[in-house]
Amino acid sequence: MTSLEGRSVEDGARPQVRRCAAGDETALALAGKATFLESYAGMIDGQAVIRHCEERQTAPYYAAALADPAQALWIAEMAPNAAPVGYLHLTGPDLPVETGPGDLEIKRIYLLSRFHGSGAGRALFEAAYRFGVEQGAARLLLGVYKGNEKALGFYARMGFETVGERSFDVGGAVYEDWVLARGLQGGLGS
Structure with missing residues (x-):
């Protein structure tokens, strides 16, 4: 057994990442609710988390x-039972910064x-990166809660830089996010 973040997982067990298709919506909603609650419980208002999940994680x-x-x-x-443990949602940009036709947003x-x-x-990030390159995109953008230090560290390691700020509504409560961007030229890097 190996420990990841203080919990045990089978040696060699690693989540597998695949592109979603119709029929995956229930697994995505479950992963969305579980990961959002785990990420923000104790960090933002609990009722806002519940409302957000009821509205946007369905x-x-x-x-x-x-x-x-x-x-x-x-x-x-996770193999072999395909239990959902995470996800990535990529869209056109809807952020309060200047964007171009070659930009994609990592929505979640x-x-x-x-x-x-x-x-x-x-692996999730690399999927978005490869998709962006295949689509001829210039940049990946995303918004991240200013208080989410773990996520900010991950995005910094993935080559993102701050390009702006936004206010983000989570279940009726407004929080402040950084808007980050990363170009898709020059390879994946570290």
Whole structure:
């Protein structure tokens, strides 16, 4: 057994990342609720977390995203039972910074903390990077809560830099985010 973030996982067990398709909406909603709660419990208002999950972490929300050709989603699953442990949602940019036709937004990227350090977060990011390169995109952008130090550290290691700020509504409570960007030229780097 190996320890990831103080919890045990089978030796060699690593989440597998794959592109989502119609039928994955229930797994995405479960991963969305679990990872959002785990990421923000105790950090932001609990009722706001509940409301956010009831509104934006639902199977119909993800079914609509999967049906939209302008959006792409990937899921991280544990073999052999395909239990969802994280996901990535990529869209056109909807951020309060100057964007161009070659920009894509990582709308959401979450992974259960048990799997931080497993390489799954990087694999999700790499999926977005490869997709962006294939689409001829210039940059990946994302918003991240200013108080989420772990996520900020991960994004810095992935080559993101701060390009702005935004206010973000989570279940009726407003929080401040950094807007980060990373070019898609020059390879993946570290």
